[in-house]
Amino acid sequence: MWIEMDHWIEVNVAVTHEAVEVVSEILTEAGSKGVAIEDPQLINDLRNSGTWELCDIPEQENTEVVTVSGYYADDDKLQERLAQIEAGLAQVEERIGQYRFGNTRFRKLSEQDWANEWKQYFHVTHVGKSLVIKPSWEDYTPAEGEHVIEIDPGMAFGTGTHHTTNMMMERLEKVMHQDALVFDVGTGSGILAIAAALCGAKEVKAVDIDGVAVRVACENVAHNHLSDKIEVREGDLLHGTEGQADIIIANIIADIIIMLLPDIPGKLKEDGIFLASGIIEERREDVEAAAAEQGLKVDAVDRRGGWVVMQFSKK
Numbered sequence: 001m002w003i004e005m006d007h008w009i010e011v012n013v014a015v016t017h018e019a020v021e022v023v024s025e026i027l028t029e030a031g032s033k034g035v036a037i038e039d040p041q042l043i044n045d046l047r048n049s050g051t052w053e054l055c056d057i058p059e060q061e062n063t064e065v066v067t068v069s070g071y072y073a074d075d076d077k078l079q080e081r082l083a084q085i086e087a088g089l090a091q092v093e094e095r096i097g098q099y100r101f102g103n104t105r106f107r108k109l110s111e112q113d114w115a116n117e118w119k120q121y122f123h124v125t126h127v128g129k130s131l132v133i134k135p136s137w138e139d140y141t142p143a144e145g146e147h148v149i150e151i152d153p154g155m156a157f158g159t160g161t162h163h164t165t166n167m168m169m170e171r172l173e174k175v176m177h178q179d180a181l182v183f184d185v186g187t188g189s190g191i192l193a194i195a196a197a198l199c200g201a202k203e204v205k206a207v208d209i210d211g212v213a214v215r216v217a218c219e220n221v222a223h224n225h226l227s228d229k230i231e232v233r234e235g236d237l238l239h240g241t242e243g244q245a246d247i248i249i250a251n252i253i254a255d256i257i258i259m260l261l262p263d264i265p266g267k268l269k270e271d272g273i274f275l276a277s278g279i280i281e282e283r284r285e286d287v288e289a290a291a292a293e294q295g296l297k298v299d300a301v302d303r304r305g306g307w308v309v310m311q312f313s314k315k
Contacts, residue, residue: 007074008109014065014101017306018280021253026088027070029210030081038067041305065101128170131195147198151191151220164277167302167309168251169195175273176200183241185250190217192249197229204230207240238263249275254283258290265295274312284308
């Protein structure tokens with residue numbers, strides 16, 4: 001539900017690829033009414049893929065810098081939100097070192113500007129063999145066997161166009177079976193939980209530590225008529241789940257996945273599968289080594305644009 005507001009403040013943070021997810025979380029936790037990610041490498045890849053109409057966006061030259069943007073009501077709480085963002089960004093810098101390019105930038109947008117910002121970048125996108133991501137303002141008639149996920153990019157982080165989410169959805173198509181119980185850790189917008197259900201999962205339990213993400217995911221699940229299959233809860237990593245899953249999915253960042261790994265064997269059935277994404281290629285070996293310590297082996301690795309999705313099972 002959007003707040004009626006004449007103006008919004010757009011906060012832009014230019015970061016490395018590895019920091020995209022964590023910066024998105026910081027902007028969301030500060031109350032952003034949506035998070036936008038402008039990834040030049042992704043734009044170039046999609047321009048060359050033939051699967052997405054890019055409205056004449058030119059070839060991007062500097063592919064190392066990703067711009068993450070949050071949107072905030074221009075009200076009496078704005079300064080408090082901006083201070084929270086800056087504190088969060090500084091804490092991340094203490095942990096991982098320099099990851100920002102230049103200063104945080106600000107721009108005032110009208111309500112009409114807001115709508116146009118989303119619509120110029122997001123269009124119907126085909127993922128894998130059967131999944132289609134569609135923003136609500138576009139019409140699309142699915143072909144036989146296609147499953148449409150309707151999500152507005154302004155609602156929460158996770159639109160399916162980033163390599164990490166895209167590859168995870170493709171792998172879900174490959175490993176899903178009809179009786180599967182799926183745990184989605186860090187569900188965000190709920191897009192992967194929805195994809196899992198559409199690919200055939202019997203039940204999905206989606207968890208996120210952020211209450212705003214939980215609310216948005218619930219709205220998206222209901223909008224896609226999947227409330228009977230998907231339950232969304234607030235919780236820290238796997239702490240919001242009970243029992244053991246056939247498939248666990250986590251599209252987060254390498255450091256958080258490594259933190260999650262000790263809990264995976266106990267939450268995964270003996271023949272279960274763990275899918276991890278949000279990992280840059282440089283951190284793949286770190287994740288693999290940490291997984292081996294927990295009795296997990298790598299069964300498959302998908303790569304695209306410097307990112308990887310890793311499929312694990314018990315040894």
